[in-house]
Structures are given as structure tokens and as C-alpha cells.
Amino acid sequence: MNLLKAFLLSAFLHSTANTASIPFDHKPNDQQLANPNHGPVPGQDPLYSSYRGKAPPFPAYITDPIKPTADGPPGIDDLVWQNLLSAEWVIFSFYQKAVEMFNATAFVKAGYPNTTYDRIQEIRDNEAGHLRIFQNEITATSVKPGACKYSFPFDGPASFLALATVIEISSMTFLTGLVQMAKLPAAHGVMVAIASTETRHETWTLLEIWKTSPFAGPSDTVFPYANQILDLTNAFIVPGSCPPENPIYPSPRQNLPPFSPAGSTKSIEPGNNIVLNFTDPTNQPKFHRGVQYYATFFHGPSNISVPLDTTGWPHEDIKVRIPPQFEARGIIVAVVTDKMGASTLTTVKAGPLLLLEQPAGLGLMAL
Numbered sequence: 001m002n003l004l005k006a007f008l009l010s011a012f013l014h015s016t017a018n019t020a021s022i023p024f025d026h027k028p029n030d031q032q033l034a035n036p037n038h039g040p041v042p043g044q045d046p047l048y049s050s051y052r053g054k055a056p057p058f059p060a061y062i063t064d065p066i067k068p069t070a071d072g073p074p075g076i077d078d079l080v081w082q083n084l085l086s087a088e089w090v091i092f093s094f095y096q097k098a099v100e101m102f103n104a105t106a107f108v109k110a111g112y113p114n115t116t117y118d119r120i121q122e123i124r125d126n127e128a129g130h131l132r133i134f135q136n137e138i139t140a141t142s143v144k145p146g147a148c149k150y151s152f153p154f155d156g157p158a159s160f161l162a163l164a165t166v167i168e169i170s171s172m173t174f175l176t177g178l179v180q181m182a183k184l185p186a187a188h189g190v191m192v193a194i195a196s197t198e199t200r201h202e203t204w205t206l207l208e209i210w211k212t213s214p215f216a217g218p219s220d221t222v223f224p225y226a227n228q229i230l231d232l233t234n235a236f237i238v239p240g241s242c243p244p245e246n247p248i249y250p251s252p253r254q255n256l257p258p259f260s261p262a263g264s265t266k267s268i269e270p271g272n273n274i275v276l277n278f279t280d281p282t283n284q285p286k287f288h289r290g291v292q293y294y295a296t297f298f299h300g301p302s303n304i305s306v307p308l309d310t311t312g313w314p315h316e317d318i319k320v321r322i323p324p325q326f327e328a329r330g331i332i333v334a335v336v337t338d339k340m341g342a343s344t345l346t347t348v349k350a351g352p353l354l355l356l357e358q359p360a361g362l363g364l365m366a367l
Helices: 003-021 030-034 078-101 104-109 116-137 157-181 185-209 226-236 360-365
Strands: 259-261 273-278 293-299 302-308 319-321 331-337 348-356
Touching (some): 078 157, 078 226, 104 116, 116 157, 157 185, 157 226, 157 331, 157 348, 226 348, 348 360
């Protein structure tokens, strides 16, 4: 090997080793992030795949909002990207907490493959890349939301992996809604590319962790109102902890009454009956006399509405049967509506409820 080749190989290995072992390191400055060329570039730097440290990688350790650097109206899709960036802070922080809390031995002792912790770190890296992509998609005339403080309901490898599966499959569903909200074709392309990455995360958990088929039928579930699913992640945000510069999340926010199957539910597979349990005593639905309400279930590319008897509520339970026509695959999204098919945003009066069908036992446990 000649001297030039040896020098180039040494430089390449040194560069790769540094990038893979430490996050991008310089004095944190939120306004530097306004420049899309600042720092490692997703798709061009192995940081977003190969970093294996416990410290947050770039740009995740710079948590302040990025202020606008230009005057003028917001970009046409800025609101969609702001919602998605705020959601990504939740998802990244979820994986970052697991990276800090666990190690490879913790997952092996819990009975999971010895590659599990490494894969979680790689997913964390991917999510850091998503943060940077979404920051760069928001134009210079709009604020780029910063991180809040978060609290996640897991205390060990098993509960973490269960929640990770729900989050990844849910990500597929809200991305199908966000694609419909965005107006620019370029935005559609980026969101589809992100969705395909989330599919890889989901496939890994289903195959390697739960030993089940990753196939959800010919189509993942299409749900048109992404902000309603994003609103569910507010349960992970510590109240009052978000930077005051952040826009309302999600915006616009309906703050719909949440519901879940009652504790007596034995199965959430198609064909089974569930009792609707409205879980927030300060945010209960209002059912008006003479109005027919429905449980509208979304699965695959279509939906089915089932009439509800609300006349005796709250003294009598509201029961509904999950449509037996659906395959017990992927995820079913249920909402309470006052019109069949939930053709507009305002027809949704409560929910959504996410019913995970794969693996069968996990969906009920995760509610």
C-alpha cells in the first residue's frame, strides 16, 4: 500500500470512529440550528445510525426552540412540520431514556436477543435524525419547537418494549394523516420516507421481540385526523414544562374526551364487544338527545361505523362490537362520531382509541 492510500485509509477510519463514538460536539447554541447546513446531515453522516453513546446525539442535546430568522408569513406546511417536530421530541426522548436507563445485559437477562440494546440505540439515532430533518423542513419565518420534559410509564425492558411497539405502529397511523394535511408534494415525499423508516422499526420489534408476523395485510391503517393521535402523546409531557415559545401542540388541538375499553375487556380483536370507558373525569363527552352517535372504526384504507346507544349514559354503559369484518392485523383506530364515516374533523366527538392487533396479547396489555 502506497503512502497516499495509507494516509487516506487512516483518515477515513479516524473520521468514522469519531463520528460513531461521540455526538457532534461543540458549544450548544439553539440559533446555530437555524442553519440547515450546521452539524451532521441526515443521510450523509453515520451519526444517525452508528452512534452508540448514552449522551444524546446532535441535535438532541440542544433542546431550546429555534427562533425565526426571517420576517414574513409562515411556510405553507410549517404548522404540519411543527406538530411533527413536537411529536418527534416525545419519541426521541422515549428512546433516549431507555438508552440511558438500560444496557445490553438488562435485555439479555429479561430474555430478549443480545442485539436488542444495540438496535434500540440505532433507533434512537434514527429518531435524532428525524429531529434534524423536521427542524430543517420548517421555514425561517416560523419557530422550530424545542423539547419539553417527559415522563414515560416503563420501569423495565418488557414494559419499555411493549410501549415501543405501540408507539412505532401508531407512528405509521398518524403519518398517514399528516401526509393528507401537508400541501406540498415535497413534504409528502419526506413523510413517506420517514414512514418507511418507522416501518423498519416496527418490523424489528414484531419479528425479533414478539416473534410474530410483521405483515398487517395489504395496507396499514389510514386515519385522516393526525392531530387527534398526536394529542395522545400529551400524556407523556410533564404539564407546564414546554418552552413558552412553542406553539400549541398539536395545533389545532381539539382536546377530545379520551376513552378506552373498560377493565373487564377480555379481547380487542374484531368481533368482540367492548364497553367505552371515558377516562378523564374533567373531560367527558356530551351526548345530545335526538342525535345518533357512532363508533367509527378505521382499519386498512376504509372505515366502518357502528351505531351507539347513548340514551342511558352515564348511568348505563355504552357497548359496541368491533366490526368482525376486519382482519386481526395491524392497528384499528376507533373514534366516537355524530356522522357515519367521520367525513369531517368536527364529526369526531371523542377518542381516538388505538387497538393494537399484533401481537394479540400485547394490544390489551398496552391499553
